Amino acid sequence: MRYDFDQVIDRRGSNSLKWADAEDDPDIVIQDLGDMDFKSPQPVIKAIKNRVKHGIYGYAQRPESYYHAIMGWIYQRHGWEIDRDWLIYTPGVLIALAVALRTFSRPGDKIIVQSPVYHLFFNIIRNNGRQVLINPLQMKDNRYVMDFEDLDAKLEDTRTRILLLCSPHNPTGRVWEEDELKKLAHLCLKHNVIIISDEVYSDIIFKGHRHIPIADLDEEISSKTITCISPGKTFNLSGVRASTLIIENPVLRDPFAHGMIDMDLDISNIFDVTAIETAYRRGTEWLDQVLAYLEGNLDFLDSYLKERIQQIKLVRPQGTFLAWLDCQGLEMDVIALRRFMIDKARVRFSDGVIVNPGARGFQRMNFACPRSVLKHVLKNIEMAVEQTYVKNKAAKYTL
Ligand SMILES: Cc1ncc(COP(=O)(O)O)c(C=O)c1O
Incomplete structure (x- = not known):
């Protein structure tokens, strides 16, 4: 239509x-x-209306087809093949970030962000008792680029635990290229720092550019990366409150999944199950x-x-x-x-x-x-x- x-x-x-x-x-x-x-x-609006008509809104479960819809989408849009086991439901990316910060760092540890950057990154880091370490982006030829020398120095700090990457980048609109992502990832590997890659805007890409999921670059990078995706920006469903974390390495995935369960954050809203699967299949x-x-x-x-x-x-x-x-x-x-x-x-x-x-x-x-x-x-x-x-x-x- x-x-x-x-x-x-x-x-x-x-x-x-x-x-x-x-x-x-x-x-x-x-x-x-x-x-x-x-x-x-329209298919999402229709699916939610049908679910409303059912009239019983008890606890929800996510069927296997829900996860397969997400895997299919990621492969179709970004060519990334992922396993069903790597996917973890989260009720929003910021919640996922808070749980990840608490799982993989201690109070007082440093988390790198590349500013100017989405302002709630600052809040979620500070509100959870961690310190923000800024690796400022540089303006070159009317586009923002990363400063790898500064990044290397900040990763070297013994209290740095996590780099919070925004890819594509809010607010500069950069869609990072392969060589930029590779350089960043290799520096993080060198210093044994976890990458959390916030890819909520990965489906909003303009002609001539391609989103590259950083974890899809190679297995070693994937083993140190937590990727966050969401149908919120893609299909204008942010109020539905659903997102997905993709974590290949069980050493990272299992503690994160437990963190979610410990806070009872692993249960979906009944409408989100319907909306999300429909959006990924028919959006x-x-x-x-x-x-x-x-x-x-x-x-x-x-x-x-x-x-x-x-x-x-x-x-x-x-x-x-x-x-x-x-x-x-x-x-x-x-x-x-x-x-x-x-x-x-x-x-x-x-x-x-x-x-x-x-x-x-x-x-x-x-x-x-x-x-x-x-x-x-x-x-x-x-x-x-x-x-x-x-x-x-x-x-x-x-x-
Ligand atoms: C880069 C980025 N990450 C996360 C979020 C928030 O995601 P959620 O609503 O799923 O917590 C936003 C919202 O604007 C964003 O721009």
Whole structure:
């Protein structure tokens, strides 16, 4: 079927976390949190409706076909052959990260992240009593790259236990290439550091790029890697709260699985069992169409900024539905930039500073919205920039 992603659906009143603050503010557009403003694939909606009709919602079990649907998806999309035994259900990636941190490190140990990076990585590490060690990404030729020299030094620290990789990378949109992943993995192996690879965006990849699961590079790397995947970003099912960990090595897998059981986190919600299996089996058509639509949004955003808002530059993502906007040309500090976007342009993005402590002048935009909404947001920013610029010019003139 042909999906209509141009349809504007008001999410106010639907208990959406992203739109919660907009309940009493009809003018503001929210583009921060990582879910899409599109309906999920039709077969998933139908399957959930049928399950609702059944009327009995007792404890759920996950049939073998659930796991086979995930294995089939990973092979079909990424060419990675995995065994059924390697898969562990988790009710969300952040929960899985918390359990993994507690299982494989001790309080006070250091966990490496590559910033700017998904802000909740910082929270989950610190809230679980571990220390964040930052290996900053470097900007080269308008794309972010890893600093391996710095990484080597940070891995050498005797308290470093885990490297938390974000692949593809939120918020920079990098889809890491084979040689980058290999270098990173070999450094981790050299220092005996576990890799946790958060691959929640692995299905949102634009033309000309390919996601490579780091654990699929070779057996040695796989033996030190925990991979997290999720249908949340892929099919816009984050509220269903289901994700999967792929761990080949039983020395890592068994303690992690016990950690989940100890906290009673291994039981699925009855609707997630239905939704997830259906999405992985019948979601391809929807995903292919949404990817084409997202790429169209990206092209639109790119040319709009180049032609009409030159103070804001796009660091063009290779994957994810997040645009990392370099707003340094607006010459505003962190608070002024936030207020400018919310009060003048009437849009709320994620503040760059939360994903990159100490940095300023960046905003992260979620562009998984109907194109008309994207146009509206850009027009508002353009007008707000013009007004501010004219005002400033006028102020200078009167001085
Ligand atoms: C890189 C990354 N990991 C994890 C998550 C959260 O995943 P979950 O909702 O499954 O906990 C997000 C959500 O935006 C994310 O961007």
